[in-house]
Amino acid sequence: MTPATGTTRRTVLAGAAALGAAVTLPLALGPVNAYAASGEAGALRERWHTLLTGGPALDLSDERIAAAVARTGRAADTAVKGLDPARTDGLFPDLTSTTLSNHVTTSFKRLAVVATAWAVPGTPQHADPALRDLLLAGIDWMLTNRYGPGHTRFDNDWDWEIGSALALNDSAVLLYDVLGAERLERVTAAVRHYTPDPNLWRADRQIATGANRVWVSTVVAVNAVLRDDGDGLARVRDALSDVEGSGANSVLAFNDSTDGTAGTGEGFYADGSFLQHYKHPYNGGYGKELLNSLSRLLNLLAGTAWTVTDPDLDNVRTWVHEGFEPLLARGDVMASVCGREIARPSKQGHASAQTVIEAVLRLIPGFPGEAADGFTALVKQWMAEDTYRDFLAVTDPASLVAALDAIGSPVPARGPLTVHKQHPRMDKAAHHRPSFALGISAYSSRIYNYESIQNENLHGWHLSDGMVLLYTDDLGHYSEDYWPTVDPARLPGTTVVAGRPADSAGQRTTSTADWAGGTALPGTTLGAYGMELRAYGSTLRGLKSWFCLDDVIACVGSGISGGAGTVETVVENRKLGDPSAALLVDGVPVSGEPGWSARLDGARWLHVEGTGGYVFPEPATLHGLREERTATWREINLKYGTDAPVTRPYLTLWQDHGTSPEDAGYFWLQAPAASAARTRQWSAAPPVELLARSGAVHAVRRAADGLVAANFWGAGAAQELSCDGPASVLVRPEGRTLTVAVSDPTQLRSSVVLGLDSPGLKVVAADPGISVTPSGRGLRITADTAGLHGATLGLTLKRS
Incomplete structure (x- = not known):
C-alpha cells in the first residue's frame, strides 16, 4: 500500500514550517507500530478488526470481558433470526421494502452484528462454518438484489452512501479471509459506486460537511484498506481537513475560526456548540457520531504514512471538554442538543452517552500527557456516576478493554461537575x-x-x-x-x-x-x-x-x-x-x-x-x-x-x-x-428579590451577598445598574471586590454601555475590549462586543 504524494492541507493552509508542530496520534487500542510507506494493508485491516472485536487476545478469564463476549453472541442470536438467502422478497422477512432505504441499512447492520460474533473468540458463533456460509450467502443476496452498481437507490441517500456502506465494510473486514477475491471485488465496487469520494455525498454530489464528511471518509478509508489503496487513504486524511476546499469544510477547524475558511457553519464552534443541518444544535446527535467515527479513523491511520497531522486536531480537546462534558448529566446527554434522536426508542436510556464515552476512550492514547489524563479523569467519572446504566455491562469488547485500562489508571476521576456553561x-x-x-x-x-x-x-x-x-x-x-x-x-x-x-x-x-x-x-x-x-x-x-x-x-x-x-x-x-x-x-x-x-x-x-x-x-x-x-x-x-x-x-x-x-x-x-x-x-x-420586570429589563438581587443579575431587553435601569440597550449583566460583590460580567445576547451590537451607580470603585482587571470612565457617583463601563457572538466579557473592581 503506497501513499499518494502531493499537496496536503498543511502546505495549503499552514505552510511547510507547521510540520514541526504536527501531533502524531498512536491511537490504536492495542500496541501501535509505525508502518513504512509500503506497509501492508493487512496490518490496517487487523487494526480495524481489533476496533470491531477487541482483538485476538481478549482475556476471557476476566468476568467482565467474558460477559461482553457473551453479549456479542446474544446480539448475533437476535440479529440472525429470519435470515434466509433463499427468500426472494428480502433477506429478512421484516425488511422487504423497496421504498424504505433503512431496510437496506438494517439488513447490512444485522449481517455485521452476526459477523462480529463469528469473529470474536469465545462466542458460540466463533468460526462456525455453517454461519460463515450463511453470512456469505447473505452478502451475495444483498449485492444481487439490493445494493451495488446495478441497483437504483431510493429514499434516503444516507442509507446508501453511509449506513449500508459502513456495515458492509465492517462485515468485509470481519470475513476478509473467507470472502474470496471475486466477492471482495463485488463488495468494494458496490461501496465505491455509492461513496467514491470522501469530500462529497448524495446523488447530486454535494460537499459533505460535519458528521457526514467523517462518515463518508470512514467509508472510503475502510474500502481503501480492503483494496490496498494508499491513494484513497491520503484522500481521506486530506478530506478531514478539506484540502480540496482550502479548509472551508474542515471537520477539525472550528467553524468560527478567524482565518476566513469557515464553510457552511456545520460542525464544532470554539464555545463547544455543534450545528448540523445548517442551524440545528446537535452535539448529542450528529456531534457524538462525528466524535465516534473520527476516533475510529484516527486509530486506523495513526503511526502510518497517512497519520492526521493537522494542527487543528488539537481542537478535539475543546470538543470534549466544552462540547460534551457540560452537556452530560450523570450519563444522560441533555435532550436539547439531541435533535430528532430524542424520538427514537433506541436512543433513550443513556445510549447516546455510551457513544461519547467509547469515543473518548479511543482518543486517550493519542493525546499524551495532560490531555490524556484529562480524558481519563473524565471517562472514569462518567462511568462511575451513571448508576442507571452500567457502561461496563453494555459496551462492546474493544471499548471494554479500553475502559478497564482507564479504570486501572492512577489518574483520579474528575469528580462531580459544578459549572454554569x-x-x-x-x-x-x-x-x-x-x-x-x-x-x-x-x-x-x-x-x-x-x-x-x-x-x-x-x-x-x-x-x-x-x-x-x-x-x-x-x-x-x-x-x-x-x-x-x-x-x-x-x-x-x-x-x-x-x-x-x-x-x-x-x-x-x-x-x-x-x-x-x-x-x-x-x-x-x-x-x-x-x-x-x-x-x-x-x-x-x-x-x-x-x-x-x-x-x-x-x-x-x-x-x-x-x-x-x-x-x-x-x-x-x-x-x-x-x-x-x-x-x-x-x-x-x-x-x-x-x-x-x-x-x-x-x-x-x-x-x-x-x-x-x-x-x-x-x-x-x-x-x-x-x-x-x-x-x-x-x-x-x-x-x-x-x-x-x-x-x-x-x-x-x-x-x-x-x-x-x-x-x-x-x-x-x-x-x-x-x-x-x-x-x-x-x-x-x-433568597432572591425581584428588582425589575418590564419590557426594558428583568433584574433580581440575591439577599445573601447583594449580587445583581439583569437582562436588558432595551435601554433601561434597575436600581444602581443601567444599560444603553440589549445586554445581559451580572454584578457580584465579594467584600471590597466587585466582579462585573456582560454580554450582548443579540450578537448584533458593536458595544454595550453600562452605568454602575456605586461610588469609590477602581479597576483591578479587565478583559480586552472593556473600558471604564467616571460617571456621576459611579462608573461608565463600555464593552466592545463586536464579533464576540454573545461571549461574556469580565471586569474586576475594588472599593478604595
Missing part, C-alpha cells in the same frame, strides 16, 4: 450543581427551533420555547418512554398557546427575534440567561429570563401577550418515579391519585417529592394535574417508532395567563433537589 452559538445553557443539573433551550434568528425530518420527532414543537430540563437523582427520568408520553404542549419552562399543532408544524424555523443568550461568571455557577419569545404560527410574544444563582433559579417573565387561545407558562412537568410522590402546596399535601386536578389559588410554595421546591414570592394561581399518560413511539416517529402502548405517570404544574393576554408575567424561584423544609424556609424569606 452557556453555548451562545446554539442558544443553549447548562447549569450543574452537586445535587442537580439544569438545561435551558432557546432559539433565535440564528438557530432553528427543532428538527422533524424523515417522519421523526413529529411533536417537537416547543423544544426551544424556553424548555427547562431538570436532571436529579432520578437518572432514568428522561428514559423509559419519556418523550412519547410527556405532554408535548406543556414542556417544563415553556410559555405556549394551549393546543396541539399539526405533526412537524414549524420545524426548521428560526425566530424573528435576535435576543437569546446570557452572561456567566467564570469559575462560578452564576449565570443570567434569557430569550425573547416570538412563537411560531402565533401572535404570542414574551420575555423570559432564568437567573441561575447556584442552587436557586429565578424565573422571570413579562410582556406575555397575544396568542389566539389560552396562554400557559409551565412551571413543571415531571415523569414520576413514584406515581404517588407527595405534592405539598403551602405545606399541605394534596391527592396523590391519578386524575387529580385542581386550581391552586394564592400559592406561595410547592414541593414535589424527589424533584424539589418552587417558591412564589408573589402568590400565584397555579393549576395542577396528575395523570397516567399513554402513547406509542409511532406517534412521534413513523420511521423508527413502535406500536406498543406505554403508560407513564406525570405531575404537571402551570400558570394560566388567560386567552390572548396583554402584558402578563410571572416570577418564581425554582429550588431543584431542595427539601420541603428548605423550600418553606425560602418562602418565608426569599
Whole structure:
C-alpha cells in the first residue's frame, strides 16, 4: 500500500514550517507500530478488526470481558433470526421494502452484528462454518438484489452512501479471509459506486460537511484498506481537513475560526456548540457520531504514512471538554442538543452517552500527557456516576478493554461537575450543581427551533420555547418512554398557546427575534440567561429570563401577550418515579391519585417529592394535574417508532395567563433537589428579590451577598445598574471586590454601555475590549462586543 504524494492541507493552509508542530496520534487500542510507506494493508485491516472485536487476545478469564463476549453472541442470536438467502422478497422477512432505504441499512447492520460474533473468540458463533456460509450467502443476496452498481437507490441517500456502506465494510473486514477475491471485488465496487469520494455525498454530489464528511471518509478509508489503496487513504486524511476546499469544510477547524475558511457553519464552534443541518444544535446527535467515527479513523491511520497531522486536531480537546462534558448529566446527554434522536426508542436510556464515552476512550492514547489524563479523569467519572446504566455491562469488547485500562489508571476521576456553561452559538445553557443539573433551550434568528425530518420527532414543537430540563437523582427520568408520553404542549419552562399543532408544524424555523443568550461568571455557577419569545404560527410574544444563582433559579417573565387561545407558562412537568410522590402546596399535601386536578389559588410554595421546591414570592394561581399518560413511539416517529402502548405517570404544574393576554408575567424561584423544609424556609424569606420586570429589563438581587443579575431587553435601569440597550449583566460583590460580567445576547451590537451607580470603585482587571470612565457617583463601563457572538466579557473592581 503506497501513499499518494502531493499537496496536503498543511502546505495549503499552514505552510511547510507547521510540520514541526504536527501531533502524531498512536491511537490504536492495542500496541501501535509505525508502518513504512509500503506497509501492508493487512496490518490496517487487523487494526480495524481489533476496533470491531477487541482483538485476538481478549482475556476471557476476566468476568467482565467474558460477559461482553457473551453479549456479542446474544446480539448475533437476535440479529440472525429470519435470515434466509433463499427468500426472494428480502433477506429478512421484516425488511422487504423497496421504498424504505433503512431496510437496506438494517439488513447490512444485522449481517455485521452476526459477523462480529463469528469473529470474536469465545462466542458460540466463533468460526462456525455453517454461519460463515450463511453470512456469505447473505452478502451475495444483498449485492444481487439490493445494493451495488446495478441497483437504483431510493429514499434516503444516507442509507446508501453511509449506513449500508459502513456495515458492509465492517462485515468485509470481519470475513476478509473467507470472502474470496471475486466477492471482495463485488463488495468494494458496490461501496465505491455509492461513496467514491470522501469530500462529497448524495446523488447530486454535494460537499459533505460535519458528521457526514467523517462518515463518508470512514467509508472510503475502510474500502481503501480492503483494496490496498494508499491513494484513497491520503484522500481521506486530506478530506478531514478539506484540502480540496482550502479548509472551508474542515471537520477539525472550528467553524468560527478567524482565518476566513469557515464553510457552511456545520460542525464544532470554539464555545463547544455543534450545528448540523445548517442551524440545528446537535452535539448529542450528529456531534457524538462525528466524535465516534473520527476516533475510529484516527486509530486506523495513526503511526502510518497517512497519520492526521493537522494542527487543528488539537481542537478535539475543546470538543470534549466544552462540547460534551457540560452537556452530560450523570450519563444522560441533555435532550436539547439531541435533535430528532430524542424520538427514537433506541436512543433513550443513556445510549447516546455510551457513544461519547467509547469515543473518548479511543482518543486517550493519542493525546499524551495532560490531555490524556484529562480524558481519563473524565471517562472514569462518567462511568462511575451513571448508576442507571452500567457502561461496563453494555459496551462492546474493544471499548471494554479500553475502559478497564482507564479504570486501572492512577489518574483520579474528575469528580462531580459544578459549572454554569452557556453555548451562545446554539442558544443553549447548562447549569450543574452537586445535587442537580439544569438545561435551558432557546432559539433565535440564528438557530432553528427543532428538527422533524424523515417522519421523526413529529411533536417537537416547543423544544426551544424556553424548555427547562431538570436532571436529579432520578437518572432514568428522561428514559423509559419519556418523550412519547410527556405532554408535548406543556414542556417544563415553556410559555405556549394551549393546543396541539399539526405533526412537524414549524420545524426548521428560526425566530424573528435576535435576543437569546446570557452572561456567566467564570469559575462560578452564576449565570443570567434569557430569550425573547416570538412563537411560531402565533401572535404570542414574551420575555423570559432564568437567573441561575447556584442552587436557586429565578424565573422571570413579562410582556406575555397575544396568542389566539389560552396562554400557559409551565412551571413543571415531571415523569414520576413514584406515581404517588407527595405534592405539598403551602405545606399541605394534596391527592396523590391519578386524575387529580385542581386550581391552586394564592400559592406561595410547592414541593414535589424527589424533584424539589418552587417558591412564589408573589402568590400565584397555579393549576395542577396528575395523570397516567399513554402513547406509542409511532406517534412521534413513523420511521423508527413502535406500536406498543406505554403508560407513564406525570405531575404537571402551570400558570394560566388567560386567552390572548396583554402584558402578563410571572416570577418564581425554582429550588431543584431542595427539601420541603428548605423550600418553606425560602418562602418565608426569599433568597432572591425581584428588582425589575418590564419590557426594558428583568433584574433580581440575591439577599445573601447583594449580587445583581439583569437582562436588558432595551435601554433601561434597575436600581444602581443601567444599560444603553440589549445586554445581559451580572454584578457580584465579594467584600471590597466587585466582579462585573456582560454580554450582548443579540450578537448584533458593536458595544454595550453600562452605568454602575456605586461610588469609590477602581479597576483591578479587565478583559480586552472593556473600558471604564467616571460617571456621576459611579462608573461608565463600555464593552466592545463586536464579533464576540454573545461571549461574556469580565471586569474586576475594588472599593478604595
